[in-house]
Amino acid sequence: MGFSMLEVPRASMFGVGALVLALAGCQSGSGTDALEAGGTGQNTTVVRESELRAFCPPVRLREGTAYFNTYQGRAKDDPSKLVYQASIADVTRSCTYGDDTMTINVAVAGRIVPGPAGKTGQITMPIRIAVVSGSEVLYSKLHRVPTSVQDTAGATQFVFNDPAITVPKRESNVVVFAGYDEGPYNTK
Numbered sequence: 001m002g003f004s005m006l007e008v009p010r011a012s013m014f015g016v017g018a019l020v021l022a023l024a025g026c027q028s029g030s031g032t033d034a035l036e037a038g039g040t041g042q043n044t045t046v047v048r049e050s051e052l053r054a055f056c057p058p059v060r061l062r063e064g065t066a067y068f069n070t071y072q073g074r075a076k077d078d079p080s081k082l083v084y085q086a087s088i089a090d091v092t093r094s095c096t097y098g099d100d101t102m103t104i105n106v107a108v109a110g111r112i113v114p115g116p117a118g119k120t121g122q123i124t125m126p127i128r129i130a131v132v133s134g135s136e137v138l139y140s141k142l143h144r145v146p147t148s149v150q151d152t153a154g155a156t157q158f159v160f161n162d163p164a165i166t167v168p169k170r171e172s173n174v175v176v177f178a179g180y181d182e183g184p185y186n187t188k
Helices: 008-025 049-053
Strands: 068-073 081-099 101-114 121-133 136-150 158-170 175-178
Touching: 068 121, 081 121, 081 175, 101 121, 101 136, 101 175, 121 158, 136 158
Parallel strands: none
Antiparallel strands: 068 081, 081 101, 101 158, 121 136, 121 175
16 A cells, blocks of 8 residues: 555654754854854864855867777677776866966766676776866876776776866866876876
8 A cells, every 4th residue: 555745644744854854953063153254163174265156167078089999819899708898987077276277187987897707806097187278288298097896797987087187277278188098008
């Protein structure tokens, strides 16, 4: 015997709402400490207005770099020999500023899906982070990101970040690219 939300008395719904609000009020601290830039809470970092208004470049994926396939042996593009497919689901960044520099922390989140030839264990994904201004490359680094695959029946999620990319401060025309790069690996 079930019931729908239409059958629940409004007084019961009000009681549940009041309980949620009461539990939310049971947190320690005033609730505003985390927002106080110089307050007595745990977050004592002062954020200047100039930093809030400053330019932080967007992160983009170039076409063809959002996924990466690994095949068994030299069987490239043979679906029955696919070991895994890795894909990037989201990218983000944050910026801090010096007098003449900008430091960017780039984060990449994604998942690995085993293929028919998949197995558990450690895999290494080639992720490149590049910062460009027009045609000028300000930063480029190819990371070998180790990830452990524990289950061949489902997806494994991963998060990677490059936390200390320091480039000259620019007001615009700077873009960060993140994505898989199959090489060559002897580049920066």
